[in-house]
Amino acid sequence: MTFRAAVLDLVRRIPRGRVATYGQLAALLGRPRSARQVGQVLRGADGAIPWHRVVNAQGGISRRSRTASMMTQRIRLEQEGVVFRRGRVVLTRFRWGRSAAAGRRRGFVESELIGSRPGRS
């Protein structure tokens, strides 16, 4: 099993509405230091791979080509119900392997996250 095949295999397992980080996937593959390589593999992922469910450690969408298709990734995630906050995925709630309840405990509520920012003006 090549590294590339293992990565694609793992990404296929990320369920709808959840995201994983490059580093997280690398760690799950037993190579905690290979986050960059995970991204490299995703560079050549086709439509059969839910590549949009992979974001960086900050919950942000990493840029690839100069001509941004970054919007596509964000839109796809939002269509699956993933919520962004200040341009980043709310990892505490949508990270693959973490319970959604864990993030909710922090006091966030869907309506608060989508609208204007509370406590910030």
Add this chain to the structure above:
DNA sequence: GACTTGACTAGAC
């Protein structure tokens, strides 16, 4: 083999 190239990251300011 010896470079080069990055869909990355943790740590330091």
Add this chain to the structure above:
DNA sequence: AGTCTAGCCAAGT
């Protein structure tokens, strides 16, 4: 909270 830096390593030349 942003911005930089150094280390990372599979793949491609």
